[in-house]
Amino acid sequence: MTxxxxxxxxxxxxxxxxxxFLGSAPLRGAGLYQFAAPPRGATSHNEPAPARRQTEPPSVARQRRRWATQVIVTDELARRACAARGLKPPPEVSPAKxxxxxxxxxxxxxSIVAAALAHSQAARALLAALESEQTVPETAVQDYYARNQDRFLTPDALRRGVTPFDGAAPEDLLPYDAVRExxxxxLRKAAGRRAFFGWLDQARGTVVYSHGHEHPADPSHPDHEHRH
Structure with missing residues (x-):
């Protein structure tokens, strides 16, 4: 065995x-990544289902292992990136829940990146560093405010059913200075996430997977699915 x-x-x-990692992420339901992506309305998985674990199809178990491998590889890559940047994330601890x-x-x-960020303190530290490096031009903030006025209606305007599509008056909108920050x-958070994805795509180029641990969407294995 490898x-x-x-x-x-x-x-x-x-x-x-x-x-x-697989042991720290109990199943809920029989879906492939049910322990990674909660059902609509749920935010956690705290109901282990050992019976389902025993009877799940072999292909599901294989895909789950590949998925978990991606999470652990992302953690390892993030640890190395933090070390290269001189970042010192808190030491990893065994999950208590x-x-x-x-x-x-x-x-x-x-689900892979979401789980990696939930699992890995190094990944969170790297994402925070990347986010802090992003610069958001004032013109981008102004443009967002102008294009998304539905997000900045005052409570009174909302009560009256005002919408930007009907021609909201200036007094129906929260002032720019109040929402600019x-x-x-x-926008900085979104840019940081894009930077994290770009880093991860490049960093994965150094990874060679053992048989049975390929990316879940890798077309070279028969059970592949384009799911994350």
Whole structure:
């Protein structure tokens, strides 16, 4: 049996790290990534289902292992990136409770990256560093304010059913100066996430996966699915 799930820049990632992560993310439901992407309206998975784990189709178990490998590889890559940048994230600790993901994060980031950020302090530290490096031009903030006026209607305008499409008056909108900081923060966050995705895509180029640990969407294995 292969003792490593992947090689990162030639260094082995032990399968035990993948097994440990799988053990910290109990299943809920029988879906492929149910423990990664909660059902609509749910925000956590804290109901282990050992019976389902025993009876799940082999193809589902294989895909789950591949998915978990991606999370662990992302953690390893982030640790190395933090070290290269001189960042020192807090030491990793064994999870005291099942992995918890926000449904919005899964929708926005994909379940692999969302789970990696929930699991890995190094990934969170790297994302924070990338976000802090982003510069948002004033023109971008102004443009966002102008194009998304439905987000900046006053409470009174909302009560009256005013919409920008009907021609909102200036007094129906929150003043630009009052919302400018929040818009800038949101745009910086989005830019930081794009930078994180760009980093991850490039960093994965150093990874060689063992058989049974390929990316879930890798077309070279028969069970592949384009799901994240």
């Amino acid at each position: 003792e490593h799930a992947a090689l990162v820049a030639g260094d082995p990632i032990p399968t035990e790290r993948v097994n440990s 099942p992995l918890t993901l926000a449904e919005s994060d899964v929708a926005d980031l994909g 929040g818009i800038s923060r949101e």
